[in-house]
Amino acid sequence: MTDPRESVHKRRPTMGRVPKVTRADARAALRNPLAFIADRWTPEPRTVRRAALSAVVMSVLIVITGGAVRLTGSGLGCPTWPKCTTDSLTATSEMGFHGAIEFGNRMLTYVLCAAVGWAIIAARSQKPYRRGLVRLGWAQFWIVMSNAVLGGIVVLVGLNPYTVAAHFVATSALIAVATVMWQRVPEGDAPPRPLVGKAVQQLVWFLVAAAVLLILVGTVVTGAGPHAGDSSEVERMPVDWETVSKLHAVLAWIVVTLTFALWFVLKAVDAPRGPLNRTRELFLVLLAQGVIGYVQYFTDLPEVLVGLHMLGSAVMWIWVLRVVLSLRERPQVVADLPGPATEATLTKA
Numbered sequence: 315m316t317d318p319r320e321s322v323h324k325r326r327p328t329m330g331r332v333p334k335v336t337r338a339d340a341r342a343a344l345r346n347p348l349a350f351i352a353d354r355w356t357p358e359p360r361t362v363r364r365a366a367l368s369a370v371v372m373s374v375l376i377v378i379t380g381g382a383v384r385l386t387g388s389g390l391g392c393p394t395w396p397k398c399t400t401d402s403l404t405a406t407s408e409m410g411f412h413g414a415i416e417f418g419n420r421m422l423t424y425v426l427c428a429a430v431g432w433a434i435i436a437a438r439s440q441k442p443y444r445r446g447l448v449r450l451g452w453a454q455f456w457i458v459m460s461n462a463v464l465g466g467i468v469v470l471v472g473l474n475p476y477t478v479a480a481h482f483v484a485t486s487a488l489i490a491v492a493t494v495m496w497q498r499v500p501e502g503d504a505p506p507r508p509l510v511g512k513a514v515q516q517l518v519w520f521l522v523a524a525a526v527l528l529i530l531v532g533t534v535v536t537g538a539g540p541h542a543g544d545s546s547e548v549e550r551m552p553v554d555w556e557t558v559s560k561l562h563a564v565l566a567w568i569v570v571t572l573t574f575a576l577w578f579v580l581k582a583v584d585a586p587r588g589p590l591n592r593t594r595e596l597f598l599v600l601l602a603q604g605v606i607g608y609v610q611y612f613t614d615l616p617e618v619l620v621g622l623h624m625l626g627s628a629v630m631w632i633w634v635l636r637v638v639l640s641l642r643e644r645p646q647v648v649a650d651l652p653g654p655a656t657e658a659t660l661t662k663a
Contacts, residue, residue: 389543391416475537502646
């Protein structure tokens with residue numbers, strides 16, 4: 315026999331009640347779904363950070379898959395846009411390998427949109443509300459949308475090299491905004507306070523300008539080089555590829571030199587560990603990128619190395635931005651609390 319006292323202390327497990335969704339809730343969700351989610355979910359800071367990082371990762375991944383489209387000659391695997399063919403929205407078996415590669419890259423845009431959407435929802439739901447973070451998320455969304463249209467134009471004009479270059483530059487802008495949002499999540503919203511002097515800040519902005527020029531000239535190297543993006547006859551930029559490649563190498567050495575000079579100056583002024591670490595990491599990224607660049611140049615541009623060089627370009631750009639953002643701090647905004655004298659005055663009143 316069971317002890318009757320056990321029945322007193324043991325209770326049958328019960329399921330929690332599922333909250334009812336009223337018509338007012340449904341209307342509110344339709345009217346402003348982001349506000350509806352934010353009212354019912356508060357993500358942890360690490361969740362918002364991961365959401366922002368996912369947008370960065372997907373932005374880099376779209377560069378890699380876009381490079382795969384070009385390097386496999388699949389740029390016109392789907393010969394039209396927004397459909398893959400005039401009769402089919404998706405790639406067909408008759409289109410073969412090139413159609414699958416190009417259509418797969420198009421589908422990855424939806425994954426990128428999902429990552430950016432998650433970053434927007436997480437930022438919007440964070441408490442307290444941070445308008446700057448949400449705006450950075452929406453900026454990514456509009457860049458993705460405009461770049462998707464630009465990608466369609468690239469196909470419709472038969473891989474015109476200038477539109478291809480603009481397509482890559484827009485992706486670099488997306489990476490920049492995604493990186494800034496990722497770095498801003500753990501910071502506060504107080505006005506930024508510089509951690510280094512004006513001279514160091516100016517040196518860093520010279521570094522940023524050189525990195526931007528390096529990326530822009532890199533698009534010209536690609537636009538004039540042998541990897542046209544499709545097996546058919548594709549227009550190329552009317553410049554000497556050898557000359558532009560050498561200019562690209564000179565700019566790369568300028569960026570490396572500025573990075574080393576920045577590290578040396580930061581050590582000399584006993585700068586905080588953050589800027590020193592980011593600068594050292596950037597220097598290592600640049601060295602690896604330089605090795606890949608020279609090897610691909612002297613081995614007639616094998617596709618695998620060109621793809622790695624494109625990945626290195628995206629990583630380099632991220633670390634340049636991380637160096638810039640490491641030069642200042644933004645503490646949390648603390649609400650002004652009444653001091654002891656004020657509290658005493660309020661008590662007497």
